[in-house]
Amino acid sequence: MSAARRLRELEALRLSFGPAAAANRRALIDALDGARFARADLLARYHEALCFSAAYPDDRVLLARVRAALRGFPRRADLARFRDALADSGIAGTATHYNYFWMKARWLAVRFPRRFRINWDAPEFEARLRAALPLFLPWHQAEAVKRSSLPLRRIIDRLRGGMTDAAFLARALEGMSADGFAREHLHDSIDAAFVLAPGHGFPSRTLARHARAPIAWRRTPPPAGRPDLVAELARAPRGVRRAGRVEGRALVERAREAMLTRARDLAAFSWGDEREVLVVDDGDGLAFALIGSLPERRLPLPVVHGWLMLRNQVPVGYVQTDCLLAGAEVSFNVFPTFRGAEAGHLFARVLATARHVLGARAFSIEPYQLGEGNSEGIASGAWWFYYKLGFRPTEPEPQRVLARELARLRRDPAHRSSQRTLEALARGHMVFQPEAGRRAWLPLVPGLGLARRWMAPAQAAVAADRRFGVRDRARWPADERLAWERLAPFLAALGGVESWSAAERRAAVTVLRAKGGPREIDFLRGLDAHAPLHDAFVRLLRAGARPARGA
Numbered sequence: 001m002s003a004a005r006r007l008r009e010l011e012a013l014r015l016s017f018g019p020a021a022a023a024n025r026r027a028l029i030d031a032l033d034g035a036r037f038a039r040a041d042l043l044a045r046y047h048e049a050l051c052f053s054a055a056y057p058d059d060r061v062l063l064a065r066v067r068a069a070l071r072g073f074p075r076r077a078d079l080a081r082f083r084d085a086l087a088d089s090g091i092a093g094t095a096t097h098y099n100y101f102w103m104k105a106r107w108l109a110v111r112f113p114r115r116f117r118i119n120w121d122a123p124e125f126e127a128r129l130r131a132a133l134p135l136f137l138p139w140h141q142a143e144a145v146k147r148s149s150l151p152l153r154r155i156i157d158r159l160r161g162g163m164t165d166a167a168f169l170a171r172a173l174e175g176m177s178a179d180g181f182a183r184e185h186l187h188d189s190i191d192a193a194f195v196l197a198p199g200h201g202f203p204s205r206t207l208a209r210h211a212r213a214p215i216a217w218r219r220t221p222p223p224a225g226r227p228d229l230v231a232e233l234a235r236a237p238r239g240v241r242r243a244g245r246v247e248g249r250a251l252v253e254r255a256r257e258a259m260l261t262r263a264r265d266l267a268a269f270s271w272g273d274e275r276e277v278l279v280v281d282d283g284d285g286l287a288f289a290l291i292g293s294l295p296e297r298r299l300p301l302p303v304v305h306g307w308l309m310l311r312n313q314v315p316v317g318y319v320q321t322d323c324l325l326a327g328a329e330v331s332f333n334v335f336p337t338f339r340g341a342e343a344g345h346l347f348a349r350v351l352a353t354a355r356h357v358l359g360a361r362a363f364s365i366e367p368y369q370l371g372e373g374n375s376e377g378i379a380s381g382a383w384w385f386y387y388k389l390g391f392r393p394t395e396p397e398p399q400r401v402l403a404r405e406l407a408r409l410r411r412d413p414a415h416r417s418s419q420r421t422l423e424a425l426a427r428g429h430m431v432f433q434p435e436a437g438r439r440a441w442l443p444l445v446p447g448l449g450l451a452r453r454w455m456a457p458a459q460a461a462v463a464a465d466r467r468f469g470v471r472d473r474a475r476w477p478a479d480e481r482l483a484w485e486r487l488a489p490f491l492a493a494l495g496g497v498e499s500w501s502a503a504e505r506r507a508a509v510t511v512l513r514a515k516g517g518p519r520e521i522d523f524l525r526g527l528d529a530h531a532p533l534h535d536a537f538v539r540l541l542r543a544g545a546r547p548a549r550g551a
Contacts (some may be wrong), residue, residue: 003035004042010049015221015341022058026065029053033069040082047073047091048337051205055314055338059217063312070206074198090261092206096196097122098263102173102187103270107256108196109170115197118156118165122193126152129169129190136176136186166194180296196260203257205337209313210254212247216285216312222342229390230434232348236356238283248277251289255308258315262335268306268320271297275518280357282349285312288319290357295479295516300486301445301537302329303524305358309346311338319350321358322442325537326528328360329442331369344389351432358521359528362433364440365391371426383425384417386432394443395428444541448490460488467497468505468512476513483516493544494536508533 010028013021029050037043050070057063073079074093079086086094097119100108108116130152134142141159148155153165160168169192173183196202243251255269268291276292287310298304299322307319317334332350334343354360365386371377393399401424408415417425429443455463461484465473468491473481491497491512497505511526511533527534 001031003032003037006031006035007037007042007046007049011045014049014052015224017056017058017218017220019058022062025053025058026062029065029069033072036076036078040085043076043078043082044086044089044091047089047206051314051337052341054209055311055316056218056222056341057215057312058219063215073206088263090205092202092204093198094204095198096261096263097193098196098260099125099191099193101265101267101270102184103267104256104260104265105166105187105194106170106174107270108194108260109167112196112199112202113167114164115199115202116164116166117195117197118153118169119193119195120153125190125192129192132186132190136172203261205258205261208254208258208261208315210251210287210289210308210310210315211313213279213287213310213313214281214285216283223345224342225344226388227344227348229348229351229432232352233355233434235352237280237349237353239281240357241279241281243277243279243289245274247279248274251277251279251308252291254315255289255291255306255318258308258318258335266306266318266320267297268293268304269308269318272306276520278357278521280353282353286310286346286349288350288353290353292520295520296482298483298515298520300483300515301448301490302442303358303520307350309334309350317346321350321354321360323354323358323360323524324445324527325441325534325541326359326361326438327364327440327442328354328358328362329364329366329440330354331366343385347389359525361435361438362431362440363391364432364442365430366443367426367428370430371422374426377426378419378422381417381422383422383430386430389432390434391430391432393425393428393430398425398428401425441538441541448541448544454489455492457485457488460492461485464488464491467491467494468509469502470509477516479516480513481516484512487512487515490537490540493540495539496532496536500532504530504532 006028010025010032013025032046037046050066053066054063054070057066073091079091079093083094088094088097090096133155134145137145137159145155156165156168163171173187176183178186252269252272252274255272259266259269271294272291273294278290280288280290282288289308289310290305291308293304302322302324305321305323307321308315309317309319315335316338317332319333320331322329330350332347334346351360351363354363368374369377370383370386393402401421405417405421431440431443433439454460464470464484464487473484476484500508508530511523511530514520514523514526517523527537
């Protein structure tokens with residue numbers, strides 16, 4: 001039997017489980033492990049089948065066999081043959097090319113200093129880098145660069161010493177006399193192309209897993225039906241624990257690697273704080289790692305977490321939640337390898353976890369996730385996925401388009417929305433608000449900053465001190481002072497603070513300081529528990545903000 005035929009048989013077993021399926025799977029893997037594929041796409045499909053089985057293992061024996069096959073993948077003769085064709089696949093033993101953002105580039109320069117290089121085969125960025133290079137060099141080098149007629153690559157080769165060109169660039173930027181936001185802006189404006197060469201310890205999708213996450217053996221296929229979100233919201237996760245620094249660091253690394261190996265980026269992972277990681281055991285081998293942000297990278301109002309979804313220790317997708325006032329804006333993505341199995345169930349468990357861990361009682365989806373400016377969202381039919389789960393549009397135009405589409409479906413159940421229709425539907429948030437009196441406030445937040453004339457930050461901080469009775473801010477930790485200064489324009493605009501009792505103002509200050517404290521989640525929970533502060537923010541949003549379409 002040919003390798004291609006065996007591969008088709010293995011793929012046909014994707015959602016079959018139990019002793020017989022496991023035995024057939026093992027036999028096919030045994031045969032394919034020693035086979036050689038004639039085409040790169042067949043080898044990639046075999047890799048994906050193994051990764052899926054690692055995330056959905058029948059039993060201990062099968063999982064050991066799958067992991068052994070994956071560990072041996074970089075040594076396969078057919079991988080060596082197709083290494084160039086499989087570049088950027090995230091398969092172990094292949095290179096990754098990407099225009100990394102600043103935090104990821106800085107991280108890679110430290111983590112893989114000998115393998116991280118500028119990709120000179122993609123020269124579109126060279127003029128931008130040449131113009132910017134003098135800005136982050138010592139004066140004598142900057143003047144020499146300005147006057148040199150050498151090619152840019154030769155110039156950097158002369159400057160970099162024993163470092164790779166990418167590591168040199170990251171180190172030079174790090175030494176620039178500017179704050180982190182200026183460095184980030186300069187680096188990302190250059191938009192340089194990089195390549196990460198393969199080698200021992202190189203991140204890959206092939207070997208990605210978190211060994212401390214739970215495992216459960218599959219006897220039946222994962223739940224594929226459409227979940228009842230209200231029923232799922234009532235079911236709490238099995239357990240929640242705070243990761244220690246070592247495990248927290250490992251999970252931040254796994255999250256960054258999961259995006260790196262799929263040519264994606266997520267600021268919540270890039271700026272993740274290893275001290276702020278919660279591990280949620282949802283049962284049946286499903287776990288979530290909720291990663292908070294470094295204090296200097298936190299948003300003024302919402303509390304942001306990046307989630308790494310783990311199925312039997314294997315990363316199968318990611319989530320971002322922006323939470324405020326018992327509402328959560330949710331971005332949800334299952335990695336392509338694992339789609340078609342249980343997306344609805346995973347999404348429902350994300351909402352349930354957000355409900356029980358983050359206090360979310362209402363939920364929203366931003367337009368980008370629905371397909372606005374996002375071809376992947378349009379192709380996947382994301383808008384209808386959320387609609388069928390109970391989410392509804394908030395903007396008049398999508399509501400009109402929906403009414404027209406529903407009428408067409410009543411006339412013709414086989415009707416399918418066109419790309420143009422899906423793009424029109426995606427021009428506005430969708431919300432799921434199952435509890436009376438609880439609404440999703442996040443769609444209003446982006447418009448808040450443009451809705452009124454705000455007090456200057458320094459003036460606002462002084463006004464906020466006066467309104468809340470703060471007299472010792474100079475003695476606060478630096479992160480708490482920064483958070484207070486960022487919140488100050490909102491605090492100066494809040495109504496009714498003067499009518500609060502002194503105890504209520506003191507309690508509010510404790511809540512607000514938590515925005516820059518070691519556990520940002522305390523701000524989220526404290527704001528929900530402090531009724532006067534909660535209600536004042538709600539009034540501010542109602543009075544001063546309109547939904548910012550596409551925000």
